[in-house]
Amino acid sequence: MDLFSANRLASSNPFTNVYGLGRSVIAFGTLLTLLFNDTNLLFKTAQGIPDCPLCFDLTKITIFCLFKSISLNLAKWISILILCLVISGWRPYFTGLLHWWVSFSLNTSAIVLDGGDQVASVITLLLIPLTLADRRKNHWVNDSENRSKYLLIVGNLTIILIQLQVSVIYFHAVVGKIQVEEWISGTALYYFLQDPLFSDAPTIIIQLFKSPFILTGMTWIVLLTEIFLSVGLFLDYKHKRHLLYLGIAFHLVIILVFGLVTFACSMIGALIIYLMPQESDFFKGRFVGIYKIALKLRQRVTSKYNSTTG
Numbered sequence: 001m002d003l004f005s006a007n008r009l010a011s012s013n014p015f016t017n018v019y020g021l022g023r024s025v026i027a028f029g030t031l032l033t034l035l036f037n038d039t040n041l042l043f044k045t046a047q048g049i050p051d052c053p054l055c056f057d058l059t060k061i062t063i064f065c066l067f068k069s070i071s072l073n074l075a076k077w078i079s080i081l082i083l084c085l086v087i088s089g090w091r092p093y094f095t096g097l098l099h100w101w102v103s104f105s106l107n108t109s110a111i112v113l114d115g116g117d118q119v120a121s122v123i124t125l126l127l128i129p130l131t132l133a134d135r136r137k138n139h140w141v142n143d144s145e146n147r148s149k150y151l152l153i154v155g156n157l158t159i160i161l162i163q164l165q166v167s168v169i170y171f172h173a174v175v176g177k178i179q180v181e182e183w184i185s186g187t188a189l190y191y192f193l194q195d196p197l198f199s200d201a202p203t204i205i206i207q208l209f210k211s212p213f214i215l216t217g218m219t220w221i222v223l224l225t226e227i228f229l230s231v232g233l234f235l236d237y238k239h240k241r242h243l244l245y246l247g248i249a250f251h252l253v254i255i256l257v258f259g260l261v262t263f264a265c266s267m268i269g270a271l272i273i274y275l276m277p278q279e280s281d282f283f284k285g286r287f288v289g290i291y292k293i294a295l296k297l298r299q300r301v302t303s304k305y306n307s308t309t310g
Contacts, residue, residue, distance in 0.1 A: 014155035014278045020139030021282050022272035026120050027086040029265025034080050039072040042110040053109035062105035089139040096131020100124035116263030130158035142281050163233050166274040170230035186216030201257045225250050237277050244275040
């Protein structure tokens with residue numbers, strides 16, 4: 001495959017705003033969790049967990065363990081500041097490691113979690129080599145600077161490793177589901193929708209899923225979507241683009257039905273790194289119209305000002 005060719009690894013530029021967008025979306029999901037949840041909820045004790053956050057072995061390095069005796073609220077707001085810096089794109093070689101630190105800290109220290117926190121912790125860890133090799137001042141600006149082939153290889157191998165990981169996530173999700181009779185029979189979503197622990201879907205959604213045809217169809221669509229996404233790594237970019245739209249729509253529906261916002265942000269961010277061409281410019285062609293309008297307005301204002309002062 002061309003994706004794994006030595007020539008591509010040493011020539012393709014991974015230091016673009018594509019992976020920058022992915023890490024920002026992942027950071028945004030974690031930011032929402034910290035902003036809208038009190039520390040008393042995130043770090044409350046539970047059965048078998050008499051003390052929270054638990055601090056032992058590697059978890060001792062988490063920000064919440066380091067600040068446990070001082071203030072968990074202070075740790076929370078420092079984490080929020082770090083995530084805002086990540087989203088802004090500032091100095092990825094500096095914020096990359098900090099981003100993983102916050103994601104890892106939340107994933108290992110908090111009680112209230114979903115799969116998105118685990119995905120964020122893994123993806124941000126895998127991103128560290130790429131961010132350390134990224135010397136840009138901001139990850140939103142594409143850099144055409146000539147780099148050594150060694151940095152390009154490190155960056156591209158990091159992207160490939162993340163792409164493999166995302167593919168495995170969806171493949172594992174499918175394998176786990178097809179071993180459950182309810183998923184094969186097309187009734188699994190019914191049980192999730194009826195359980196308030198998993199879903200707080202609007203009444204209209206629950207009513208729609210009472211139709212056997214819709215229920216079975218949507219249950220199987222989940223399986224098919226995850227199968228398609230799992231094999232996306234091996235497709236051409238023209239097909240990956242359509243898969244990206246499918247994946248984003250899939251996780252937006254999950255937000256609507258199950259309210260898993262952090263999970264959706266983590267997976268959409270991962271999908272961007274997984275399916276978008278890394279050497280492309282995310283903004284190119286998307287905001288050209290806005291730029292032209294702004295340019296025309298500037299010309300008119302300048303012309304009017306010159307005619308008035310003249």
